Amino acid sequence: MKTLKNNSKALYIHIPFCEHLCDYCDFTKLQYFTIFAKPYLKKLKEELESYQIGQLETIYVGGGTPTALEDDLFEELLEIIKPYSKGVKEYTFECNPESLSDYKLSKMKEYGVNRLSIGVESTNNEILKSINRHHTFEDVKTATLRAKTYGQDNINVDLILGLPGANLEQLKQDLDNVLSLGISHLSCYSLTVHPNTVFYLKHIPEPLSDQSRELYDYVHKVLNERGFIHYEVSNWALPGKESQHNLVYWKNEEYFGVGLGASGYLGNIHYTNSKSVTEYLKGKTRDIEEVVTKQDDIEYQIMLNLRTIYGLDLNQFKNKFGYDLSNVKEKEIARLIENKLLFKQDNRLIPTYEGMMVLDSIILDLIY
Numbered sequence: 001m002k003t004l005k006n007n008s009k010a011l012y013i014h015i016p017f018c019e020h021l022c023d024y025c026d027f028t029k030l031q032y033f034t035i036f037a038k039p040y041l042k043k044l045k046e047e048l049e050s051y052q053i054g055q056l057e058t059i060y061v062g063g064g065t066p067t068a069l070e071d072d073l074f075e076e077l078l079e080i081i082k083p084y085s086k087g088v089k090e091y092t093f094e095c096n097p098e099s100l101s102d103y104k105l106s107k108m109k110e111y112g113v114n115r116l117s118i119g120v121e122s123t124n125n126e127i128l129k130s131i132n133r134h135h136t137f138e139d140v141k142t143a144t145l146r147a148k149t150y151g152q153d154n155i156n157v158d159l160i161l162g163l164p165g166a167n168l169e170q171l172k173q174d175l176d177n178v179l180s181l182g183i184s185h186l187s188c189y190s191l192t193v194h195p196n197t198v199f200y201l202k203h204i205p206e207p208l209s210d211q212s213r214e215l216y217d218y219v220h221k222v223l224n225e226r227g228f229i230h231y232e233v234s235n236w237a238l239p240g241k242e243s244q245h246n247l248v249y250w251k252n253e254e255y256f257g258v259g260l261g262a263s264g265y266l267g268n269i270h271y272t273n274s275k276s277v278t279e280y281l282k283g284k285t286r287d288i289e290e291v292v293t294k295q296d297d298i299e300y301q302i303m304l305n306l307r308t309i310y311g312l313d314l315n316q317f318k319n320k321f322g323y324d325l326s327n328v329k330e331k332e333i334a335r336l337i338e339n340k341l342l343f344k345q346d347n348r349l350i351p352t353y354e355g356m357m358v359l360d361s362i363i364l365d366l367i368y
Contacts, residue, residue: 008056012062012264067099079111273285
């Protein structure tokens with residue numbers, strides 16, 4: 001599908017292959033087999049070439065596990081992306097500790113990858129085993145140290161809060177462990193049990209809201225003390241290490257999405273690619289397209305902007321939509337400020353930490 005060149009500065013690329021399938025995961029993924037990986041990269045290249053992609057600022061290669069690819073196919077992927085990576089400010093690869101080899105690290109350095117996101121989830125080896133992760137915390141330490149020897153000093157780690165068998169004491173250990181690695185960014189997500197996952201079939205419960213809140217409060221406290229900025233609901237970073245790619249989503253800006261099950265936003269279209277690998281390999285790329293109306297865009301702008309400490313720029317909002325939110329929702333905004341859920345700075349509405357924790361109710365007040 002040809003798309004006219006646009007102003008999008010961000011590209012997401014989905015690599016669906018995993019060495020093994022984790023019990024909690026509902027991302028678009030499949031077990032790694034070379035027989036699928038080779039034709040997949042060919043179709044991925046074709047899809048990339050179907051867009052007239054201009055100068056990008058960020059590239060994010062996610063999955064699945066991009067580093068699950070065999071060495072020759074991993075280099076082929078980097079070569080496919082190479083025409084789009086020149087001059088990119090932030091170029092991220094997701095990886096698992098057990099597949100972050102010297103070869104792949106050397107190739108990523110050669111091709112300009114300058115940010116890694118490592119799936120850790122927990123630092124307790126028994127919990128890792130119980131959710132079908134195949135690494136240990138020792139593997140994480142080894143992988144992180146190895147990455148730093150290749151100059152990778154912008155490293156994110158993912159943790160899942162509320163896994164079975166975990167509690168506040170375990171979270172304290174998790175934070176001590178991951179912070180000892182010298183990371184610059186941490187993403188923490190409360191466990192969500194999705195249909196068709198092993199967790200769902202086993203009737204694993206999600207943490208109660210009070211439990212989740214206790215865990216988030218602890219993460220917020222510890223990371224603030226360690227100099228991390230809580231810049232988005234689920235993300236903390238050292239100053240200057242915020243994820244520039246993910247900020248594109250939260251600013252409600254356009255981005256390319258390519259690969260199996262990938263989503264993109266171009267023009268006034270939100271789209272999602274097919275999640276069927278057989279359909280994708282036949283050349284059927286897009287599965288769903290949603291025309292974004294002005295009202296949709298207003299709601300996205302409010303909902304996404306208020307996820308971050310940069311907040312909702314009321315002047316920009318008025319210029320974009322011809323709609324003065326501060327006048328139309330004057331009473332609601334005043335009440336939210338009085339209740340210390342929002343504050344106003346430089347004509348921006350910015351959520352407090354408490355506001356981030358009850359964001360859904362704030363959004364409902366401002367949209368409806």
